[in-house]
Amino acid sequence: MKIEEHNINNILIAEILSEAIIINTSQDGLDLLGNLYYQGFDKVVIHKGNITPDFFDLRTGIAGEILQKFSNYRVQLAIVGDYSKYNSKSLTDFIYESNKGRNINFVNSMEEALNVLSSK
16 A cells, blocks of 8 residues: 655645455444554545445445544545436435535546535
């Protein structure tokens, strides 16, 4: 795993880069959050491919647990990926509602992630 730092208008954003899944459990999400928070980041971009597919099955509860921790610590998170393949109404609604708030955003591109996180 590599952390790439983006500095936009004096706002530090951590982009997580990895060829592997780095969040398999809610504890993995908490560990990543703690690591980044300790390094001074309060805005994070992670790519959908670095998160277990179970995250996107809301019945597992993993998404709720992880995103609640990011919200509790007020660390803004953008998850970059293509969500069009998901046919779950509950996931679509979850993404829609998340994107209306300040802390969690599901976006289609890295450019969109940086724009969202640097404007809030």
